Structures are given as C-alpha cells and as structure tokens.
Amino acid sequence: MKTFPFIYNQPKDFLNSLQWKDWADFLLGEINPLFSFTETKAKVIDIREETADSRTFVLRTNRNWKGIQAGQHFPVSVEIAGRKVTRFYSLSGLSKEKRTLQITVKKQAGGLVSHYLNERTQVGDILGLGAAQGDFVLPKTLPNSILFLAGGSGITPVHSLLQDLKERNFQGKAKLLYFSRHDKDIILQDSLDLLEKENSWLEIKHVLTDIKSEEYDFGFLSKKMLEDFAPNWKESLVYLCGPAPLQNSAKQLLAGAEIKSELFLLPNQRVSAFSSNGPKEVSLLLSHKTVQIKGEKSILEELEEIGIFAPSGCRMGICHTCVCKKKSGAVSHMVKEEASGEGEENIQICVSRAVENLELEL
Amino acid sequence: MKTLSRKLSSEEIQSFGNELEEMRKEILSKVGQEDADHIKRVYKVYRYTEALGRGLLHFSFDPITFVLGTSLLTISKILNNMEIGHNVMHGQYDWMNDKRFNSRTFEWDIVSDSSQWKFYHNYMHHTYTNVIGKDHDYGYNFTRLTEEQKWKPTYLGQVFANMFLAFNFQWGVGAHGPRVEYMEKPKKQRTKRTYKEYRDVFFKKIELQLVKDYIFFPALAGLNFPKVFLGNLLANMFRNLWTYSVIFCGHFTENTETFSTEELKNETKADWYLRQLKGSSNLKGGKLFYVMTGHLSHQIEHHMFPDIPAKRYQEIAPRLQEICKRYGQHYNSAGFIKQFASVWKRIFAYSFPDKIATKIMEPRNAKARKRLDALSVQTITIEDKELTAVS
Numbered sequence: 001m002k003t004f005p006f007i008y009n010q011p012k013d014f015l016n017s018l019q020w021k022d023w024a025d026f027l028l029g030e031i032n033p034l035f036s037f038t039e040t041k042a043k044v045i046d047i048r049e050e051t052a053d054s055r056t057f058v059l060r061t062n063r064n065w066k067g068i069q070a071g072q073h074f075p076v077s078v079e080i081a082g083r084k085v086t087r088f089y090s091l092s093g094l095s096k097e098k099r100t101l102q103i104t105v106k107k108q109a110g111g112l113v114s115h116y117l118n119e120r121t122q123v124g125d126i127l128g129l130g131a132a133q134g135d136f137v138l139p140k141t142l143p144n145s146i147l148f149l150a151g152g153s154g155i156t157p158v159h160s161l162l163q164d165l166k167e168r169n170f171q172g173k174a175k176l177l178y179f180s181r182h183d184k185d186i187i188l189q190d191s192l193d194l195l196e197k198e199n200s201w202l203e204i205k206h207v208l209t210d211i212k213s214e215e216y217d218f219g220f221l222s223k224k225m226l227e228d229f230a231p232n233w234k235e236s237l238v239y240l241c242g243p244a245p246l247q248n249s250a251k252q253l254l255a256g257a258e259i260k261s262e263l264f265l266l267p268n269q270r271v272s273a274f275s276s277n278g279p280k281e282v283s284l285l286l287s288h289k290t291v292q293i294k295g296e297k298s299i300l301e302e303l304e305e306i307g308i309f310a311p312s313g314c315r316m317g318i319c320h321t322c323v324c325k326k327k328s329g330a331v332s333h334m335v336k337e338e339a340s341g342e343g344e345e346n347i348q349i350c351v352s353r354a355v356e357n358l359e360l361e362l
Numbered sequence: 363m364k365t366l367s368r369k370l371s372s373e374e375i376q377s378f379g380n381e382l383e384e385m386r387k388e389i390l391s392k393v394g395q396e397d398a399d400h401i402k403r404v405y406k407v408y409r410y411t412e413a414l415g416r417g418l419l420h421f422s423f424d425p426i427t428f429v430l431g432t433s434l435l436t437i438s439k440i441l442n443n444m445e446i447g448h449n450v451m452h453g454q455y456d457w458m459n460d461k462r463f464n465s466r467t468f469e470w471d472i473v474s475d476s477s478q479w480k481f482y483h484n485y486m487h488h489t490y491t492n493v494i495g496k497d498h499d500y501g502y503n504f505t506r507l508t509e510e511q512k513w514k515p516t517y518l519g520q521v522f523a524n525m526f527l528a529f530n531f532q533w534g535v536g537a538h539g540p541r542v543e544y545m546e547k548p549k550k551q552r553t554k555r556t557y558k559e560y561r562d563v564f565f566k567k568i569e570l571q572l573v574k575d576y577i578f579f580p581a582l583a584g585l586n587f588p589k590v591f592l593g594n595l596l597a598n599m600f601r602n603l604w605t606y607s608v609i610f611c612g613h614f615t616e617n618t619e620t621f622s623t624e625e626l627k628n629e630t631k632a633d634w635y636l637r638q639l640k641g642s643s644n645l646k647g648g649k650l651f652y653v654m655t656g657h658l659s660h661q662i663e664h665h666m667f668p669d670i671p672a673k674r675y676q677e678i679a680p681r682l683q684e685i686c687k688r689y690g691q692h693y694n695s696a697g698f699i700k701q702f703a704s705v706w707k708r709i710f711a712y713s714f715p716d717k718i719a720t721k722i723m724e725p726r727n728a729k730a731r732k733r734l735d736a737l738s739v740q741t742i743t744i745e746d747k748e749l750t751a752v753s
C-alpha cells in the first residue's frame with residue numbers, strides 16, 4: 001500500500017469515499033424512480049395476457065441499457081417483501097423502438113418471481129435489469145435451413161429469433177416444432193400465427209403433450225414426428241429451448257446435428273435434478289480454484305478441511321464476517337432450515353450447506 | 363459481584379437458550395417489507411438532512427442558518443453511524459440484496475474503517491462480550507471498569523480521560539482497531555510490518571474523513587470556509603458525545619457483569635445468550651430516541667440477536683423481559699440519565715485501587731471478592747496483634 005498522502009496516491013479511492021454515485025442515484029431516484037446513474041431499470045408500459053398463467057410484459061428501459069440481441073436473456077429483479085430477487089428471462093419479441101423490450105413469463109410451480117410478475121405486477125411498475133447475455137442467437141450469415149424445437153415457455157427466445165429472421169429478410173426455410181401441455185397453454189399463439197401467415201419461409205407445428213385436442217397433434221418428441229416434420233434436420237441448424245426432458249430426448253434423436261440449446265431451471269427443478277447427496281463442486285471465483293466438498297457440514301468448515309480458510313469470525317451466524325457472494329447454485333441455511341434461491345445473492349458460509357454445485361466470490 | 367440474577371442449573375440454561383432460539387426463528391420469519399421500508403425511510407432522512415445541513419452551512423451568513431445547518435448535519439451523521447451504519451454492518455439488511463444496505467460494501471462517515479470495525483466489533487466484541495482481555499471494547503484499552511484489570515496509577519486520571527474521549531469518541535474507537543487486529547494475530551505472525559499495514563488502513567480512512575469534512579466541503583464554500591469548517595467540527599463532536607454516551611451505557615453500567623476467559627471454556631450457545639444478557643444494559647425512551655441510538659437502547663436484544671433488523675428489538679424486548687422474569691434473571695434497563703450516572707460512578711470508582719473502589723462499588727467478581735476478603739482478614743489479624751501488643 002502506498003502511503004501518505006493517500007489522496008494523492010489513490011485519488012480514485014478518495015472520490016469513491018465521497019459516495020458521489022450514491023448521491024447522484026439518490027437524487028435522480030427522488031425525481032423519477034426510473035432515473036439512475038448506475039443502475040439499469042425499466043418501467044412496465046404494457047401487459048398482455050397470453051394464457052391463463054402467462055403474461056407478456058413490455059418494458060421501457062432507462063438510458064443505462066446497453067442493448068440486446070434476439071434470443072438473448074437478461075436478469076430481471078423485482079422487490080418481493082423487501083427483498084430484491086433476480087431471475088433470468090429471454091427476450092420474447094423485438095420492438096421497433098429503441099430501449100423497448102418484451103418478456104413473456106409463465107407461472108412456474110413454486111416460482112416466486114414468475115408468480116409475482118403474473119399476479120402483482122402492473123403497468124407503471126419499475127423493474128431492475130442487468131446486462132444481456134447468452135449465445136442463443138442467430139449466426140451472422142444465416143443458414144438455409146433452421147429447425148426450432150421449443151417446449152412450454154421455451155418458446156420465448158425462439159419467438160424473438162423468428163422475428164429477427166423476418167427483420168433480416170430470411171431467404172431459406174425455417175420450421176418450428178412447439179410442444180405445449182394443452183391447447184389453452186400455447187404461449188404467444190396469436191403472434192406465431194401471424195408470423196406464419198405473413199412469412200412463407202416459416203412452418204409451425206403445434207404438438208400437445210397432456211390433453212388431446214382435435215386441431216393439434218398429440219404426443220412427445222419421437223423419431224417419426226421428427227422425420228415427418230423435418231426430414232432434412234441433418235442439414236439444419238437446430239435451436240432447442242424447453243424443459244429438461246425435451247432437451248434430453250431431442251439431443252439423443254438429433255445426434256450429429258448442430259444444436260444450439262438453452263436450458264433454464266427453476267430452484268425447485270434444480271433441487272430435484274441434483275438432489276443426489278454426493279460431493280458438490282465449488283468454484284472459488286476470486287482465487288480461481290475449483291474444489292470438491294461433501295455438502296454435509298457448513299461450507300466454511302468443509303473448505304477449511306481441505307485447507308482453504310475463508311474469512312470467518314463467530315462461526316455461528318451472528319457476525320457476518322463470512323458473508324460471501326454466491327454467483328450461482330443453491331445452498332440451504334442450516335439454522336433457518338430453508339433453501340436459498342439459485343441466483344446471485346449473499347450467503348453466510350458458516351451456516352450454509354452446499355445443496356448443489358456453487359460459484360462463490362471467494 | 364453480587365449478581366442480581368438467580369444461578370441457573372445447566373438444564374435451565376439450556377431451556378432458556380432454546381426459548382431464545384425459538385424467538386429468533388419466529389422473528390426472522392417476520393422480517394420483510396416492513397423492515398426494508400424502515401431502513402429506506404431512515405436512509406432518506408439521512409440523505410435529506412445531510413443535503414439540507416450542508417446546504418445551509420454553505421450559505422450560513424447568519425447564526426440561525428449556521429445553527430440549523432450544524433444541527434441537521436449532526437442528525438445526519440448520527441443516523442449514518444447508528445441506525446444505518448452500525449445495523450447495516452451487522453448484516454441486518456443483507457437479505458435485501460440492496461447494495462446500499464449491504465454489510466460487505468457499506469462504508470460509513472466516521473474515522474474507523476468499516477472492515478476493521480467489522481472485525482473488532484462484530485466479531486471480537488459480539489463473540490466475547492465483556493470477557494476481560496478478549497473484548498477490546500471493554501474500556502477501549504484505557505478505562506478500568508473492574509478489578510480484573512490491574513490498577514495502575516494512570517487510571518487515576520480516567521475520569522478526565524473519558525471526558526476527553528467522549529468528545530473524540532470516533533478517534534478512540536478507530537485507533538484501537540489496528541491494535542486489536544494485531545493482538546489477535548498468532549504471536550509468531552506479529553511483525554512490525556503487519557502492524558503497519560493495519561495502521562495504514564486506519565490512517566487512510568482518517569485522511570479521507572479529514573479531507574472531506576475539513577478541506578473539501580469548506581473549500582466548496584469559498585469565503586465561507588471557516589464557518590463550514592467549524593460546522594463540520596461541531597457536528598462531528600456532537601455526534602461523538604452522543605455515540606459515546608449511548609455506547610457506554612450499553613455495557614458499563616453498575617450492574618453489568620464481566621467474565622473471564624476460563625468461563626468461556628465449554629460455553630454453549632445457551633451460555634452465550636446468558637452472558638449477553640448479563641453483560642448488557644438497556645435504555646428506556648421513545649421511538650425517536652430508539653432510532654437515534656440506532657436501537658442500542660436495546661443493547662440486550664441487540665447482543666442476543668445482532669443480525670435481526672434493529673427495529674424488531676422493540677417487539678422482542680417485552681417478550682425477553684418476560685422470559686428473564688421466569689428464569690429469575692436480572693434485565694438491566696433504566697432511563698438514560700440513571701444509566702449514564704451509573705456508568706460515571708463506575709468510571710470514577712475504578713480509577714482508584716481496589717481497596718477504595720470496592721468501598722464505592724460492590725466488588726465485581728468472586729475472585730476479586732475472595733482476594734479482598736483475604737486482605738481484610740489479614741488487616742484484622744494485624745490489628746489484633748497490634749492490639750495485643752498494646753494491651
């Protein structure tokens with residue numbers, strides 16, 4: 001550390017100590033909750049009912065928004081019971097206007113945020129956003145043939161990709177095989193119909209999986225279904241988005257094809273997907289290490305057993321010396337006996353146990 | 363000392379601890395919107411009072427604006443330190459996932475560095491509350507408050523030293539930080555270099571604070587430099603006086619007990635709860651007073667549940683009192699004046715050697731009492747001999 005005068009040697013630290021960004025954010029926020037110096041936020045400007053349990057939200061961001069590509073996703077945070085909770089949502093449609101986004105959210109069993117958005121959120125509410133990410137996007141030069149496979153809410157990024165194709169005057173052929181539970185459960189149906197009508201390059205096939213209906217096919221993805229609908233799948237670029245079972249069978253059937261896939265898991269799905277009590281992998285992002293822990297005792301203790309000493313104090317959950325940012329993965333709180341969410345949050349590693357693989361800022 | 367609490371069997375202690383654990387879980391399950399709203403509201407008041415206070419000081423050409431500006435700045439600094447800073451850094455609002463109220467990132471408007479403070483306060487003081495030799499907040503290294511600290515002649519001046527400390531409290535707190543960190547290092551790792559590192563962290567924070575309050579803001583005011591300078595000085599001073607008074611009432615009143623490192627051996631969580639109860643004392647008052655003390659008015663509740671949002675202590679207090687009553691445990695609570703007077707009585711008493719000190723106050727622990735008893739027996743025997751000699 002360079003010493004006195006610090007203000008000369010470390011002028012940045014000094015500037016930060018004035019907390020001028022906090023000040024600016026506070027003042028701007030007082031004027032209009034959407035304004036912010038550092039944070040990306042968006043106002044809900046329109047809400048459309050899609051199905052009984054899904055809605056589309058049109059958002060208008062503030063100036064901090066850096067843009068997004070069709071097919072990408074971004075973190076959306078809402079405040080629920082005083083707590084900021086973050087989940088990722090895909091862009092579900094393109095908009096002509098700059099800084100206007102669209103997401104479509106389906107209620108998930110036990111899903112905190114998806115329920116909140118569907119039941120509580122109204123036009124005019126403010127949501128927090130993060131930077132867009134993901135490579136579930138179209139390539140620079142478009143291929144001749146594209147096959148989209150979507151299940152349930154997995155249609156959302158696919159929908160924005162289709163719109164993107166339209167924007168880019170797609171000359172090839174595209175096919176979409178879309179699985180829904182029943183006919184009332186088809187998300188973005190009107191818009192899909194319209195797309196299909198307007199664009200001769202597009203062919204959409206709806207398949208229902210739970211309840212039969214006259215107008216639609218029924219069943220799960222099979223070899224026959226695939227061959228009938230898209231015999232040339234081997235020459236196609238395949239985009240796959242939907243629940244894990246669909247992804248698994250699709251990947252088996254389409255072995256050899258070029259597949260881009262995106263899988264979103266909800267906290268409860270995760271736990272069941274990874275509930276084996278075997279060892280967990282923990283990536284320590286700051287020290288660039290990945291280690292195995294057992295998931296039996298607190299993370300702090302287990303790390304210490306393998307010789308990694310994280311900051312700690314009381315070791316009983318009162319002093320918060322051991323707080324560390326969890327980037328991904330779920331833990332369970334040993335005192336409160338409850339599971340955490342899967343997203344980014346601060347955890348006390350002295351009273352948390354690893355439930356699945358983790359990424360920690362340590 | 364004559365403890366005012368009944369001695370509990372180990373089963374009783376265990377069930378006492380269990381009741382508190384139950385309460386903790388119940389209260390934690392309620393924490394949510396209300397608490398978030400509260401801290402955001404306080405944050406707003408803190409920002410507005412600071413803006414207004416500094417603004418008024420800036421253009422303070424008459425005494426009224428000056429006094430008003432200084433008062434608002436004082437209030438703002440108190441809120442920043444107490445209801446926001448202290449509680450946020452305990453992690454009471456970490457669950458909100460809001461960077462303004464996060465214990466990792468929060469930095470306060472005071473000379474002690476937040477990372478050091480979290481070590482000597484959150485960890486050392488809260489884990490080893492009132493354990494002589496481990497809890498460095500106990501007298502901040504220069505006030506003697508129990509027989510277990512050996513008397514030295516310098517303690518004779520501690521009444522005056524404490525008056526001085528009261529005006530400069532943040533300096534006292536900040537300065538003992540590097541030393542605590544140094545002393546807690548294993549002996550082998552204690553080198554001059556490590557000490558210097560700790561000290562530099564503190565020095566850096568000092569410099570930032572001094573430049574901000576005494577150069578940056580006064581300079582912004584141009585010709586009004588001296589008044590802004592003075593306003594900042596006074597605001598810091600009043601804040602110091604206030605925090606000193608509140609904090610000293612928390613552990614140093616007459617009836618708070620001290621503990622030795624031996625008592626820590628095999629201490630269970632339930633024992634720990636009991637120690638927090640015996641080592642802390644509360645202040646009675648109104649809601650505004652509670653917020654201005656950062657709810658350290660509820661020192662006992664705070665020590666049992668340091669990471670529960672502080673406003674909740676108000677609803678915990680009556681329930682805790684009821685539990686204490688059932689277990690025959692003394693719940694140390696009184697008005698501010700009474701507690702404050704009892705702190706100064708103690709500071710005064712222990713500035714003298716034990717012989718005099720124990721005339722003013724009850725001896726504080728059994729060991730000291732025994733020693734004193736032994737002493738008095740000796741004197742009696744001597745007197746006896748003398749008597750026989752004379753007769």
Ligand code: FES
Nearest residue numbers: 313314315320350
């Ligand atoms: S070490 Fe104290 S809270 Fe985890």
